[in-house]
Amino acid sequence: MSTTRLLHLALLSGLLPWSWASSPAETLHPRDDEAFSPPYYPAPAGGWLSDWADAYEKAYRVVSNMTLAEKVNLTTGTGMFMGPCAGQTGSALRFGIPNLCLHDSPLGIRNSDHNTAFPPGVTVGATFDKDLMYQRGVELGEEARGKGVNVLLGPVVGPTFRKPRGGRNWEGFGADPSLQAIGGSLTIKGMQSTGAIACLKHFIGNEQEMHRESSVITQGYSSNIDDRTLHEIYLWPFAEGVRAGTGSVMMAYNDVNRSTCSQNSLLINGILKDELGFQGFVVTDWLAQLGGVSSALAGLDMSMPGDGAIPLLGDSYWGSELSRSVLNGTVPMERLNDMVTRIVATWYQMGQDQDYPLPNFSSNTLDETGPLYPGALISPTGVVNQYVNVQGDHNITAHAIARDAITLLKNNNHTLPLSTSDSLHIFGTDAGPNSNGLNSCTDQGCDNGVLTMGWGSGTSRLPYLVTPQEAIANLSSNAQFYITDTFPSVTPNSSDIALVFINADSGENYITVESNPGDRTTADLYAWHNGDDLVTAAAAKYSRVVVIIHTVGPLILESWIDLPSVQAVLIAHLPGQEAGYSLTDVLFGTYSPSGHLPYTIPYQESDYPSSVGLLDQVFGQIQDPFTETLYIDYRHFLNANITPRYPFGHGLSYTTFTYSAPVLTTITPLDTAYPPARATKGSTPSYPTTLPNPSEVAWPSTLTRIWRYLYPYLDDPSSITSNSTTASYPYPSGYSTTPKPAPRAGGAQGGNPALWDIAFSVQVTITNTGNYSGRAVAQLYVELPSSDVLGVDTPAKQLRQFEKTGTLTPGESQTVELNVTRKDLSIWDVVVQDWKVPVDGDGVTFWVGEGLGDLRVECAVGGTCAVVDSVS
Numbered sequence: 001m002s003t004t005r006l007l008h009l010a011l012l013s014g015l016l017p018w019s020w021a022s023s024p025a026e027t028l029h030p031r032d033d034e035a036f037s038p039p040y041y042p043a044p045a046g047g048w049l050s051d052w053a054d055a056y057e058k059a060y061r062v063v064s065n066m067t068l069a070e071k072v073n074l075t076t077g078t079g080m081f082m083g084p085c086a087g088q089t090g091s092a093l094r095f096g097i098p099n100l101c102l103h104d105s106p107l108g109i110r111n112s113d114h115n116t117a118f119p120p121g122v123t124v125g126a127t128f129d130k131d132l133m134y135q136r137g138v139e140l141g142e143e144a145r146g147k148g149v150n151v152l153l154g155p156v157v158g159p160t161f162r163k164p165r166g167g168r169n170w171e172g173f174g175a176d177p178s179l180q181a182i183g184g185s186l187t188i189k190g191m192q193s194t195g196a197i198a199c200l201k202h203f204i205g206n207e208q209e210m211h212r213e214s215s216v217i218t219q220g221y222s223s224n225i226d227d228r229t230l231h232e233i234y235l236w237p238f239a240e241g242v243r244a245g246t247g248s249v250m251m252a253y254n255d256v257n258r259s260t261c262s263q264n265s266l267l268i269n270g271i272l273k274d275e276l277g278f279q280g281f282v283v284t285d286w287l288a289q290l291g292g293v294s295s296a297l298a299g300l301d302m303s304m305p306g307d308g309a310i311p312l313l314g315d316s317y318w319g320s321e322l323s324r325s326v327l328n329g330t331v332p333m334e335r336l337n338d339m340v341t342r343i344v345a346t347w348y349q350m351g352q353d354q355d356y357p358l359p360n361f362s363s364n365t366l367d368e369t370g371p372l373y374p375g376a377l378i379s380p381t382g383v384v385n386q387y388v389n390v391q392g393d394h395n396i397t398a399h400a401i402a403r404d405a406i407t408l409l410k411n412n413n414h415t416l417p418l419s420t421s422d423s424l425h426i427f428g429t430d431a432g433p434n435s436n437g438l439n440s441c442t443d444q445g446c447d448n449g450v451l452t453m454g455w456g457s458g459t460s461r462l463p464y465l466v467t468p469q470e471a472i473a474n475l476s477s478n479a480q481f482y483i484t485d486t487f488p489s490v491t492p493n494s495s496d497i498a499l500v501f502i503n504a505d506s507g508e509n510y511i512t513v514e515s516n517p518g519d520r521t522t523a524d525l526y527a528w529h530n531g532d533d534l535v536t537a538a539a540a541k542y543s544r545v546v547v548i549i550h551t552v553g554p555l556i557l558e559s560w561i562d563l564p565s566v567q568a569v570l571i572a573h574l575p576g577q578e579a580g581y582s583l584t585d586v587l588f589g590t591y592s593p594s595g596h597l598p599y600t601i602p603y604q605e606s607d608y609p610s611s612v613g614l615l616d617q618v619f620g621q622i623q624d625p626f627t628e629t630l631y632i633d634y635r636h637f638l639n640a641n642i643t644p645r646y647p648f649g650h651g652l653s654y655t656t657f658t659y660s661a662p663v664l665t666t667i668t669p670l671d672t673a674y675p676p677a678r679a680t681k682g683s684t685p686s687y688p689t690t691l692p693n694p695s696e697v698a699w700p701s702t703l704t705r706i707w708r709y710l711y712p713y714l715d716d717p718s719s720i721t722s723n724s725t726t727a728s729y730p731y732p733s734g735y736s737t738t739p740k741p742a743p744r745a746g747g748a749q750g751g752n753p754a755l756w757d758i759a760f761s762v763q764v765t766i767t768n769t770g771n772y773s774g775r776a777v778a779q780l781y782v783e784l785p786s787s788d789v790l791g792v793d794t795p796a797k798q799l800r801q802f803e804k805t806g807t808l809t810p811g812e813s814q815t816v817e818l819n820v821t822r823k824d825l826s827i828w829d830v831v832v833q834d835w836k837v838p839v840d841g842d843g844v845t846f847w848v849g850e851g852l853g854d855l856r857v858e859c860a861v862g863g864t865c866a867v868v869d870s871v872s
């Protein structure tokens with residue numbers, strides 16, 4: 001076989017590193033055995049899409065009149081602990097633009113008060129309920145707005161459970177790109193309907209916590225991802241989030257293909273801004289900026305919290321240094337104008353010019369008064385907390401999510417639901433409160449009592465917590481509690497039922513909990529606090545044991561799952577503040593469980609691909625090659641023909657459902673392999689390119705300087721002369737100011753809009769055939785034709801759509817419609833650099849069912865559509 005043919009095949013399979021795959025002509029690299037991220041310059045300007053036209057028009061009018069200092073102010077944080085929020089920009093008060101507050105978290109307002117602690121992403125994913133996904137987004141947005149948070153730092157769609165032990169998987173919606181995409185985009189739409197700006201994060205490849213971050217002493221790992229895998233797995237939910245109109249995107253800490261995300265020009269300029277047509281602004285993760293000019297040229301728009309290599313020294317890669325690099329001509333004026341226009345346009349796009357509140361809380365203290373700039377050490381003081389109650393009736397949604405996520409893995413002999421008069425013996429600290437008090441651990445960095453969320457920046461304080469212990473005690477007439485993880489000496493009667501609570505925690509790397517540095521290094525994939533032993537001990541004494549698990553992700557259950565007395569097992573995920581009654585709703589049968597697994601539970605950890613283990617190394621940069629390519633979680637289990645203990649999507653109910661009358665309809669014929677040609681790019685704001693007057697960044701004589709605060713000003717700006725030449729600044733290789741041709745896969749927010757044409761629709765009627773009311777989840781999996789049609793192998797089945805029924809009473813039916821887009825049937829063609837479908841959908845099969853192990857309907861394009869027996 002010729003070299004060219006070999007190369008072509010390797011490219012098609014997506015197996016060559018990105019250096020070859022993304023744009024072969026310009027990216028051949030001498031070390032093809034190493035990952036390499038090709039340069040992509042210049043940064044595309046925002047403002048060319050009609051959905052953002054008004055906002056850009058308004059921004060243009062304002063930015064045209066801004067001084068250099070005002071422009072730089074909006075791009076750069078004022079420094080760590082230099083305000084109430086996790087980060088804040090400088091202001092442009094002449095135009096009514098305040099310091100913009102950027103603050104966590106994706107599940108509630110972090111380090112605040114009178115906020116709701118919603119369940120996190122993984123729990124939301126397990127509901128498979130689009131209405132709840134959206135509604136939680138609305139309420140998060142309302143709370144952000146109520147507290148004066150301009151940019152709420154969420155949702156999370158990366159990490160995506162590539163590494164089952166990864167510390168922050170639980171912040172996202174599950175181990176599947178479409179589940180992440182639907183969860184993320186509905187959250188964004190909900191949040192932004194209130195005027196709050198969403199921040200979709202972490203872009204991209206941040207799949208483990210350890211060694212994520214570069215600093216002056218260490219280098220974060222490099223996630224080495226081939227082009228096809230990037231597009232079909234990791235980029236997928238980001239594309240959907242951009243399509244949903246997210247106002248901002250946060251760059252991850254790590255490198256991708258050896259180029260750090262915060263200044264990776266291919267990722268920001270090429271993929272996010274050109275291919276995905278992103279019109280908002282790109283912000284660093286906290287302290288993830290590693291260079292000033294380099295990041296500006298690579299497309300970064302905002303630096304958070306603004307500090308340079310070492311925080312709290314009062315210096316920055318941007319701030320006054322950005323002023324300098326513009327004045328000396330190194331960073332083109334066009335680039336700065338684009339950064340600021342993107343930020344201001346986003347502010348207008350969400351309507352934040354209309355009475356958006358200023359921050360009325362401080363994440364630094366719960367005291368009413370305190371320093372305004374704690375990082376300054378000596379700071380003016382004032383009222384920092386107004387204790388605004390933003391909870392509204394959001395407990396209703398928080399409760400509904402926690403309840404409708406509860407996933408019944410097993411229920412022998414109809415052990416569940418229980419009766420409130422059953423004799424119940426409850427074991428495990430996970431049923432009870434935190435013995436040190438509510439919110440006693442910073443950022444929930446401990447595992448004490450019922451596990452409501454993981455730890456780190458993705459958390460909030462609990463305004464209150466109803467524990468399972470309290471809820472059961474209130475409802476049951478016959479419950480005894482043993483809130484201990486050591487099995488006590490008990491002598492049960494044969495009618496006693498044991499409820500055993502166990503959990504598994506993880507979180508963000510800056511906190512280590514019980515020797516787990518974010519990732520589950522020490523705990524492995526087992527229950528914490530010897531929870532598995534607790535179950536086994538209970539199973540030895542009781543004939544009926546119900547296990548309730550609060551967990552961040554998959555666990556190995558094998559030491560007890562098949563014990564005869566382990567009759568029922570519930571995964572209650574991470575329930576947030578409503579842990580107690582959401583669980584008793586299901587335990588006592590007021591509601592049937594309707595959650596489904598948003599990840600696979602294997603028999604053993606070695607069933608995962610060997611490449612998805614955690615990486616640890618003392619010296620040098622960790623290279624993390626994504627050699628399993630598309631085959632993470634269930635895609636791997638199907639591909640490797642490994643039967644899991646519980647497949648992705650699994651979830652039982654107290655009732656039963658039948659599927660009938662499936663109909664497959666062609667909506668938009670797929671008469672071409674590639675989408676129709678994209679529209680040409682619209683125009684973008686055009687400003688004078690002349691350099692500003694240096695006096696615009698001279699220190700104002702009236703300013704009272706705050707120590708360590710990051711300002712845009714320079715001591716002697718008039719001494720700076722423009723000397724922009726490639727000799728005076730080592731521009732990155734491939735740097736250019738000539739715009740690239742618009743990528744063919746682009747054309748609108750998220751990509752070519754034709755990718756979202758609905759190609760097929762599957763309708764099916766679901767009937768409750770059991771004795772309880774309940775909700776079914778119809779999950780649609782796509783099976784693409786064999787490799788001779790598309791030229792590449794594809795995962796055997798991929799989730800692309802789902803719909804959850806309303807509550808169906810016994811005998812009741814509902815017809816659901818599952819729409820499948822052109823993109824849902826596409827592979828990323830690494831040579832053509834576009835999405836490719838099998839023409840007319842030939843060879844495509846749709847499967848619909850209650851989980852990958854419980855498929856009920858099979859519809860072949862051009863063939864029959866039929867109810868099938870459950871397949872595993």
Ligand code: BGC
Binds near residue numbers: 086104153285286457
């Ligand atoms: C996290 C982000 C978070 C930021 C601000 C970082 O450590 O990775 O997710 O938004 O801090 O708190």
